[in-house]
Amino acid sequence: MNNVDCTAENADNSPHYFSNDRLYYLWLIFSAYYFIPIFAMPLTGWKLVLSLLGYGAFVATYISLRFTPQKYWPFAIALIIAIATASSFVTPGASNFFMYTGFFLGVMLPLGYFIGAIALIVAGTYWLGEALGYPFLFFSLYILIGAPTIGMIGVVKRLRVHSVRREQQSLEEIRSLAQSLERERIARDLHDVIGHTLSTIALKAELAQKLLDRDQAGPAAAELSQLQLITRDGLRQVRETISGVHRTSLAGELENLSLLMSEQDIHFLQQGEPPRLSPKADATLALVVKELTTNLLRHSNARQCTLSFAHDGDGHQITLEDDGEVTEFTEGNGLRGIRQRLSELGGQVCISTGPGFRAQMSVPGQPTTAENTV
DSSP states (O other): OOHHHHHHHHHTOOSOTTTTOTHHHHGGGGGGGGGHHHHHSOOOHHHHHHHHHHHHHHHHHHHHHTTSOGGGHHHHHHHHHHHHHHHHTTOGGGHHHHHHHHHHHHHHSOHHHHHHHHHHHHHHHHHHHHHHTOOTTTTHHHHHHHHHHHHHHHHHHHHHHHHHHHHHHHHHHHHHHHHHHHHHHHHHHHHHHHHHHHHHHHHHHHHHHHHHHTTOHHHHHHHHHHHHHHHHHHHHHHHHHHHTOOOOOHHHHHHHHHHHHHHTTOEEEEESOOOOOOHHHHHHHHHHHHHHHHHHHHHOOOSEEEEEEEEOSSEEEEEEEEOOOOOOOOOOHHHHHHHHHHHHTTOEEEEEESSSEEEEEEEEOOOOOHHHHO
């Protein structure tokens, strides 16, 4: 146990340990021992009044501790010890109060300090009992056995509360991490979806403009109609992405890729069969292909693009390459997002240029599911 952490953690807490503890008041039952010596050795006059005042002061202090911030506990415990010491001059039943201080010390102090404090109380009360002439069996022995025993109950209480606090802190950290990961996921998905949609819109608008310049109003109107559909579909994907229900597939993305390439007069060639992956891996790979395609359409002047699929003993190899004139590139958010997505699947991507652009990806083998097979 880290002693420094325990004391620091408790120093600034408000009512904490007993705010919901109904047993707290039941502990007062054990204070009835205070009255046994009063009946055994009857007190009269001012001694009886003082003994009753001492008991009332103890009960009031004990109850107030439940609502006292722990940083003020040392003063309240010192007050209980003072009440117990003063009452001991009237009745040996005051030894009962010292055991309550053991409980609060166990709750408040780290184990090493707790043992030292209990040792001081036992030694001090032994000297007090001898000075007042009380029998050891009737006064000091009661404290010697009761204070450490009840004090350990306080120690267990403190450890249990600390354990609950650490668990709550862990849950809060997990919740915060989950929220951070979800924000990153939404940011990546929005980047892919919006980037792809805007690139397609720009290409469609350019094509419509060229058709209008050639006085081909019919084909231009068809392109503008498709532009509206693409815009609506993009809005739908953004909403689904934000709500966390956006799902795409590699097969669907390959169909879109083929159409986009043909509209841009780029010869698209697919080699090999796409891998059958788990739903998560399939959706991730579809987003990766979408982002790579978006970059190709946006920055490359290629006339041919090839997407190859291969499988070896370690997993799947996916290669996207074109014949453009790219000689260098700067890695932006898109490529960083691709690396992060593949890394989550245990894969990686290697980018090379000159001439053209080449992205070679590797993905570990994933279990085939009925959903993918369909």
